[in-house]
Amino acid sequence: MSDQDVASLILSEHDAFRRDFTALEGLEGEALQQAWDRLAAQLEVHAAGEEAVFYPHVVRELPDGGDDTAHALHDHDEIRAAAAAVAEQEAGSEAWWEAVRTAQQVNADHMAEEERDLLGQFKEQIGQEQRDELGLAWLAFHEEHAGAEGLSGDPVGDPEDYVEAAQQERLPQEAAAQEVLEQMT
Ligand SMILES: [Fe+2]
Ligand SMILES: [Fe+2]
Numbered sequence: 001m002s003d004q005d006v007a008s009l010i011l012s013e014h015d016a017f018r019r020d021f022t023a024l025e026g027l028e029g030e031a032l033q034q035a036w037d038r039l040a041a042q043l044e045v046h047a048a049g050e051e052a053v054f055y056p057h058v059v060r061e062l063p064d065g066g067d068d069t070a071h072a073l074h075d076h077d078e079i080r081a082a083a084a085a086v087a088e089q090e091a092g093s094e095a096w097w098e099a100v101r102t103a104q105q106v107n108a109d110h111m112a113e114e115e116r117d118l119l120g121q122f123k124e125q126i127g128q129e130q131r132d133e134l135g136l137a138w139l140a141f142h143e144e145h146a147g148a149e150g151l152s153g154d155p156v157g158d159p160e161d162y163v164e165a166a167q168q169e170r171l172p173q174e175a176a177a178q179e180v181l182e183q184m185t
Contacts, residue, residue, distance in 0.1 A: 006054060006134035007119045013046055014111040021104045033091040036100065040083045041148035043107065047076040048151050049141045051162070052177035053134055058118060059166035061125050068118060069166070070159035075110040077155040082106050084153075137181045144180045 003009075020039045027035050055072065058065045082103035089096035123131065145151050156162060165171045 004135040004139075005123075005128065005131045006138050007123050007131060009135050009138050010046075010050065010054065011115065011119060013042075014115065017043070017046070017107060017111065021100075021107075024100065028092055036086065036091060038147075040086065043079060043083055043103075044148040044151055044153050045142060045145050047079060047156075048145065048148075048173070049138055049177075051076065051156055052141055052171075052173040053137045054122075055162075056166040056169075056171055056174045057126060057130075057134065058122065059163050060169075062118070062121055066163045066167070069163055072110070072114065072118075073156050073159040073162055075106070075113070077157075078106050079103065079110060080153060080155060136185065137177050140181045140184045141177050143184070 017039070020035070020042070024032060024035055024039070051073070055069045058072075059069050062068065082099070086096060086099040086103055089099050126134075162171065166174070
């Protein structure tokens with residue numbers, strides 16, 4: 001599998017999230033706050049990146065892609081809400097750790113579902129060349145939005161609207177990611 005394959009890039013970021021959540025346990029004070037801020041920003045870049053680059057193709061090209069995407073977007077908004085709930089607590093407090101563990105759990109469950117239900121199917125349905133091209137778009141998106149720069153963090157909203165727009169190839173986030181890729185290549 002190519003390193004630039006979007007499915008591999010998503011999977012390796014999932015592994016990074018697993019490591020980053022675990023690494024919080026060894027930190028305190030300012031270092032803990034900074035590590036959480038970086039992790040929360042990366043969770044947003046990951047979700048928004050999937051919404052711009054990966055899920056439009058899941059909708060259009062996987063057999064149950066519409067339903068799978070609606071479910072995943074619901075999860076993304078749950079992760080966003082869980083991460084926002086962390087920010088309401090004082091870093092390192094008991095309530096803060098409880099909110100972090102909730103975010104860790106909802107994110108872990110979602111990643112496991114993507115890995116079990118979608119990434120393999122995606123590789124079966126979408127050829128290597130297209131997966132590599134989407135990988136480039138994924139990397140360009142990460143560069144453009146490093147630290148969640150330019151991303152609102154707002155919920156993606158009604159999954160049915162997203163799925164319909166993806167089917168009609170009129171998702172604004174997909175068009176924007178395509179534009180970023182074109183500027184960078
Ligand atoms: Fe996701
Ligand atoms: Fe993911």
